Amino acid sequence: xxxxxxxxxxxxxxxxxxxxxxxxxxxxxxxxxxxxxxxxxxxxxxxxxxxxxxxxxxxxxxxxxxxxxxxxxxxxxxxxxxxxxxxxxxxxxxxxxxxxxxxxxxxxxxxxxxxxxxxxxxxxxxxxxxxxxxxxxxxxxxxxxxxxxxx
Amino acid sequence: xxxxxxxxxxxxxxxxxxxxxxxxxxxxxxxxxxxxxxxxxxxxxxxxxxxxxxxxxxxxxxxxxxxxxxxxxxxxxxxxxxxxxxxxxxxxxxxxxxxxxxxxxxxxxxxxxxxxxxxxxxxxxxxxxxxxxxxxxxxxxxxxxxxxxxx
Numbered sequence: 343x344x345x346x347x348x349x350x351x352x353x354x355x356x357x358x359x360x361x362x363x364x365x366x367x368x369x370x371x372x373x374x375x376x377x378x379x380x381x382x383x384x385x386x387x388x389x390x391x392x393x394x395x396x397x398x399x400x401x402x403x404x405x406x407x408x409x410x411x412x413x414x415x416x417x418x419x420x421x422x423x424x425x426x427x428x429x430x431x432x433x434x435x436x437x438x439x440x441x442x443x444x445x446x447x448x449x450x451x452x453x454x455x456x457x458x459x460x461x462x463x464x465x466x467x468x469x470x471x472x473x474x475x476x477x478x479x480x481x482x483x484x485x486x487x488x489x490x491x492x493x
Numbered sequence: 494x495x496x497x498x499x500x501x502x503x504x505x506x507x508x509x510x511x512x513x514x515x516x517x518x519x520x521x522x523x524x525x526x527x528x529x530x531x532x533x534x535x536x537x538x539x540x541x542x543x544x545x546x547x548x549x550x551x552x553x554x555x556x557x558x559x560x561x562x563x564x565x566x567x568x569x570x571x572x573x574x575x576x577x578x579x580x581x582x583x584x585x586x587x588x589x590x591x592x593x594x595x596x597x598x599x600x601x602x603x604x605x606x607x608x609x610x611x612x613x614x615x616x617x618x619x620x621x622x623x624x625x626x627x628x629x630x631x632x633x634x635x636x637x638x639x640x641x642x643x644x
Contacts, residue, residue, distance in 0.1 A: 408526045422542060423550055
């Protein structure tokens with residue numbers, strides 16, 4: 343079962359499962375990709391603007407999208423993602439937080455140059471266990487069309 | 494030594510060191526955050542639109558920003574990054590690629606509500622060893638002002 347571009351319509355929402363993140367995971371990601379003190383040093387982080395350790399924004403982003411990828415909406419149709427807009431880190435992700443995300447179809451466009459494919463634009467909001475939105479972004483996903491797949 | 498908001502002017506460019514990424518690193522990141530087949534399965538990836546294993550775009554993004562964070566431009570001034578715009582995955586990052594990045598100051602704005610701080614908007618292009626731009630994005634970084642720091 344795989345969705346194709348033709349199956350997506352503006353207004354559809356897909357909801358992910360939730361996932362709890364640990365302090366160890368936050369520090370491990372940050373040591374590899376974003377070793378600023380408020381992402382890797384719990385003690386020193388107490389003096390930051392956030393009053394404690396917070397995840398790298400790139401960790402929040404990657405983990406939120408992992409929840410989305412786990413929906414496995416379009417394994418046979420996905421070609422690539424050309425890019426993102428409006429990435430907003432609204433609240434920090436902290437140790438012990440349980441996050442969940444959604445994917446809202448904003449727009450579906452068939453390619454004018456390659457009519458066997460097109461782009462679905464989705465908003466990807468992410469919330470913590472307090473129902474606070476911590477991240478949102480708009481991502482384009484390039485998908486094959488169903489007709490092409492059956493041709 | 495730390496830069497403050499006051500030290501940044503449109504037109505400045507900062508260049509990062511380079512970093513080579515391995516197939517093992519690409520697969521490890523993808524297993525954790527983006528387990529689509531063309532990021533985790535070298536054999537099956539040969540049938541993808543890219544003809545081989547490629548890194549998750551979130552890996553390319555995180556590693557490119559790691560190169561930027563290693564410049565450690567503003568350890569005493571950074572408050573947070575509110576968000577990104579215009580994230581464009583232009584080419585895939587492949588096993589063995591050596592990437593480097595730059596940070597170009599686009600705009601510097603003092604906060605009207607909190608005059609001890611402001612935002613620097615930067616473009617963050619990233620290239621591979623063939624001098625092909627593989628990623629670009631525009632990121633806002635909220636920084637303290639030097640005067641506030643000395644007050």
